[in-house]
Structures are given as C-alpha cells and as structure tokens.
Amino acid sequence: MRTSQFLLATAKETPADAEIVSHRLMLRAGMIRKLAAGVYSFLPLGMRVVHKIANIVREEMDRIGGLEILMPMVQPAELWQESGRWEDMGPELARFRDRHERDFCLGPTHEEVVTDIIRNECHSYRQLPVVVYQIQTKFRDERRPRFGIMRAREFIMKDAYSFHVDQASLEKTYRDMHQAYEAILRRLSLEYRAVAADSGSIGGSTSHEFHVPADSGEDEIVFSTGSDYAANIELATGGVPDAVDDAEPLDCEAVDTGAAATIEEVCTLLEVEPRRLVKILIVHAADEKGTPGDDLVALLLRGDQTLNETLARQIEGVGSPLRFADDETIRERLDCAPGCLGPVNSLGIRTIADPSVTGMKNFICGAHRAGHHLVNANWERDCRYDEIAHVRTVREGDISPDSKGTLTVRRGIEVGHIFQLGTKYSEALGASVLNEQGKSTVMHMGCYGIGVTRFAAAVIEQYHDERGIVWPDSVAPFHLIIVEIDAHKSEQVREQAEALYRQAQAAGIEVLLDDRDRKTSPGVKFAESELIGIPHRLVVSPRALADGGVEYTSRRSGEKSIVAADAAIAMIADLLTAS
Numbered sequence: 001m002r003t004s005q006f007l008l009a010t011a012k013e014t015p016a017d018a019e020i021v022s023h024r025l026m027l028r029a030g031m032i033r034k035l036a037a038g039v040y041s042f043l044p045l046g047m048r049v050v051h052k053i054a055n056i057v058r059e060e061m062d063r064i065g066g067l068e069i070l071m072p073m074v075q076p077a078e079l080w081q082e083s084g085r086w087e088d089m090g091p092e093l094a095r096f097r098d099r100h101e102r103d104f105c106l107g108p109t110h111e112e113v114v115t116d117i118i119r120n121e122c123h124s125y126r127q128l129p130v131v132v133y134q135i136q137t138k139f140r141d142e143r144r145p146r147f148g149i150m151r152a153r154e155f156i157m158k159d160a161y162s163f164h165v166d167q168a169s170l171e172k173t174y175r176d177m178h179q180a181y182e183a184i185l186r187r188l189s190l191e192y193r194a195v196a197a198d199s200g201s202i203g204g205s206t207s208h209e210f211h212v213p214a215d216s217g218e219d220e221i222v223f224s225t226g227s228d229y230a231a232n233i234e235l236a237t238g239g240v241p242d243a244v245d246d247a248e249p250l251d252c253e254a255v256d257t258g259a260a261a262t263i264e265e266v267c268t269l270l271e272v273e274p275r276r277l278v279k280i281l282i283v284h285a286a287d288e289k290g291t292p293g294d295d296l297v298a299l300l301l302r303g304d305q306t307l308n309e310t311l312a313r314q315i316e317g318v319g320s321p322l323r324f325a326d327d328e329t330i331r332e333r334l335d336c337a338p339g340c341l342g343p344v345n346s347l348g349i350r351t352i353a354d355p356s357v358t359g360m361k362n363f364i365c366g367a368h369r370a371g372h373h374l375v376n377a378n379w380e381r382d383c384r385y386d387e388i389a390h391v392r393t394v395r396e397g398d399i400s401p402d403s404k405g406t407l408t409v410r411r412g413i414e415v416g417h418i419f420q421l422g423t424k425y426s427e428a429l430g431a432s433v434l435n436e437q438g439k440s441t442v443m444h445m446g447c448y449g450i451g452v453t454r455f456a457a458a459v460i461e462q463y464h465d466e467r468g469i470v471w472p473d474s475v476a477p478f479h480l481i482i483v484e485i486d487a488h489k490s491e492q493v494r495e496q497a498e499a500l501y502r503q504a505q506a507a508g509i510e511v512l513l514d515d516r517d518r519k520t521s522p523g524v525k526f527a528e529s530e531l532i533g534i535p536h537r538l539v540v541s542p543r544a545l546a547d548g549g550v551e552y553t554s555r556r557s558g559e560k561s562i563v564a565a566d567a568a569i570a571m572i573a574d575l576l577t578a579s
Ligand code: ATP
Pocket: 109, 140, 142, 149, 150, 151, 152, 153, 155, 157, 414, 415, 416, 417, 449, 450, 451, 452, 453, 454
C-alpha cells in the first residue's frame, strides 16, 4: 500500500472528550471516527487492526473445533419473550417495531438466536458437543458510553456458544475455551489475568473474565500474592488483617450524638476512627421471585468499609437487584431514624454480619434511639447478628480467602468473558436431544465472548509511548513502513524505495510506502510513522544511501542502524518471524 493512495487520516489535535490514551491515539492515528455517542466508523488503518485481531480469534476458535456462523443483528421479540429477557433487560436492549407492528431488538448478545438454531438442528447426542461462533456487530444502549470503542454502544464481538449432552462435556469445552483465550492473549502480546467472575444477567454458575491490566480499566481485579486466587472485585472475598480485638468488654453506654447521622459526623463528634464503628445497611429481602419484596434485611459492616453489592445480592433471601430501604420505610418498619439505627438485640429483622465485624469489641453503633449511639457495645450483651456472610469490598492488603498471601487490587479492562450457562436458555427455549439411552435431555450450554474492537483499544493501552502507538507485530496495521526522503530530487531514492517495496511485498511483508511528495516534510513523515506505530521503518534518503544503505528504525526500541539495501528486507522478515 502507498500512502499516496491510502486514507491516512492522522490528526494533530486531541479531541477534548478523549479521556484515555487509546481513545486519543485511535483518533489521532486516524483509526476511528465518531458518528454518534458510542457509535464509531473504522477507517482503513483501524479496520486493518480489527481484521488482525479477528483473524487471531478466528484461528484459535477453529483450532478448538469452533464452527463459524453469522447470526442476524435484528432479532424478533418472541425469542426474547421465550427466555424471559424481553422483560428482564432494561433500556440497554434497543427495541423497535417494524412496519407490521412486530417487535424486534438489536442483538446485544445471541443466546436466544443460537439456542433456537440448535434446538431445530440438533436432536441427538451424536451431534454434540457443538461449538459455534461468530464475529459480528452488537448493539447495547450503554448508559455511559465512553473511552471511544472501549465502551461503545455499537461494537464488534466474537461470541461463541457450545451445546452439550451433559455437564462433563460442557466443562471440557469450557477448559478448551479458557486455553484458547489464553492463546489469543499471548498472540496479541498482552499481559493478562484470568479471574473468577460474576455471571450477572447472562445467568449460569461458573464464569471467568480475562482482563488486561491498565489504569484506565473500568473493573477492579484482585489476586493473591501467595496463591493463584484471582477474582473480579465484585466476587472477591478475604479476611481483614486485624479481625479480632482481644480487649476486655467495657461498660456500654448510650451517648447523645444529636443530629450526627453519618459515619463521618459520628466519628468527628466522638473523636474515633471509622474502623471503631459498626455500620448498618437496610436492604429489601427477596420475594418469591427473588426480586426485592416487603421484608427487610440488615447488613453489618465496619465503619471504614464499603458494601459489595454483588456479594450481598447473592445471599439467599436477599432481593436481587439489591434495593436499599428508603428513610420512610426504615422509620415506619423499624421505628427509628436511619442515622441512629444499630444492630441492637431488639432490632427484629434478619441481620447478616460481615466476618470483619464479628471479632470487634467495644465498638460504636447506632443506639436505636433518636439522637443516640452506643459506645463500648459488644456482641451478645448489647448487639446481635443472625448470620455471617461476606458483604464487604476487599481491599489491598486483605488476607487471601485461602489464607495464602495477601490481596493485591489492580484495575483491568475486561476483554473476554466465558460462562457455563447450564440449562438456563435450553430449558426456557426447550432445546433438548435424545441421549445415549434414547431419553430426551435438556442440553447444557456455554457462552464465550471477546470484545474484538475493545481488544484494539486494550492493546494500545499497553503499547504506546509519548509519540504514539507501538504495535506488537501480531496486530500492527502494517509490519513495515518505507519512507522515501527527497525522492523528487533523487531518482536513486525513488528507485531504491520502489525496489524495497516490491521485495517486501514478494516476501509477504505488509508494507506501507510513504511516497508522498515534497509537500509532506520528512519530519511529518517520521512523526506520523511513529504515531501510527508501524513496528519497523526503513528510510531511503540521499544521506542514508551515501552512508551505504538505508536507515532502519525499530519503533519499539527506537534503535537506528544503517543496513545494506539488498539485505534490509531479509532482515525485516527475520525480525517478523522471531516475534
Ligand atoms: P462490561 O462489564 O464491560 O459491560 P459485559 O460483562 O457486559 O462487559 P459480556 O456480555 O461478557 O460483557 O460481553 C463479552 C465481551 O464483549 C466483553 O468481555 C467485552 O470485551 C466486550 N464488550 C462488552 N460490552 C462492550 C462495549 N460496550 N463496548 C465494547 N466492547 C464490549
């Protein structure tokens, strides 16, 4: 490809709304352009990278027996009604009506459609297991699209689905997928972490996320310094280092705290650290459908800790999604102002304590009396709980749940997510096969997503410097850029650059020849080659030719050398095979 024929849409300015480096660089390098909030076009340079990523993903899916299909973006409401998600999904699901007044949605994911295909095509265990996948555009009306294509509304996903006669077969494919994801991440040269994850609204039990560590990541991932424990913070549990206080119980008294209601206000008034307080949060218990009902549940945490909503809503009997009781409900049902509530013996509702509070002595909590708090409260004598469950968000330095090592917390970009769905969709849609004994069995199912376009952004988050993108060879839009300098003055330069260009093409190297005329200065050409991050650069200039060859620069190390023109392409080919 020649730059004179390429839509090289580089820009000097960084748009104000581009908060993270990958977003800025993708815009500046001319990879993407915004059409609407969270909706982007891919320009030629960006598209080449997307193809590279998609091809790596495709090869690894094929390697484990995946079969590529393509499902429609437009999906009929009936299927989503069958699974129950037409009601369950919020405004993220973009719905519309066709000219015949039929309801449709734009696919945010394809469990329903794929289950419909397989229930119609597979009737015997002999046809299983089957793994299908597609690389296709999704639409999710995200509440807060941001960071360019990192959290877009329209984006490209690889979504794979597997169907099995039993759980054992599902588990085998799940392991294969796990390995395929690791292979993809290695081929993309990304540092990554696989962590245990919450299945969220997709459903199912076991699930893992693949994260690329980056400060700009929207998730927090937790791992142990002493074992292979790793989890999304939403799911992470652990011990506090100072969980047990062995002080002697002191006399408890109710002190007047007036209008002080928040942890901060009470601590300032009583001149204590928040960690001396037991705080109480009131949420709604589950009704018969599991959603928040009328009954209330109290959750207890140490004053300096924060609630983990994912863990809390997973507790049997707690309503999901988590709903906090409003002040009026608390006043009415618990006969107390919210600021003075405490886990006193007379509270009268199911009370769940985080393990970090159960070892506390002589603590402070609401006295369950207007304007008062208890000082030197102790369990049993003054306060109580019914059960112990992890409901706090772990922190750096907490003890790993397997007691080996301490927890480290880092930010991560979720690039992939795999789930064992079990029979959630196959049961709802009646997808069964005859098993070996000739009995009808509901299929077990797995689903496996990768953010193909998010990957492009994640690679840039890990591979950039102050001058621009530094692509790893595997996803670089071009492997080599040949820059000709003063070709309008030197026929030798033009001929040499053309010869190198032809040799590179013949050697199967993806090459971009910067043949723009003298209106584009050498400085601009160099800066742009660095901005767009092409790993290898050869400069053909009168000066380099006088020095005996062409100038090679590695984008990664910045090292320069003069190489003989007739050895240059073989050298690049070697560098590419070595990487
Ligand atoms: P997130 O927690 O980031 O919203 P998710 O859990 O909703 O992601 P999945 O349903 O597991 O995502 O989708 C599979 C993959 O698709 C994700 O791992 C991610 O790489 C990608 N993805 C999801 N939402 C977006 C988005 N809005 N923009 C770009 N990629 C996305």
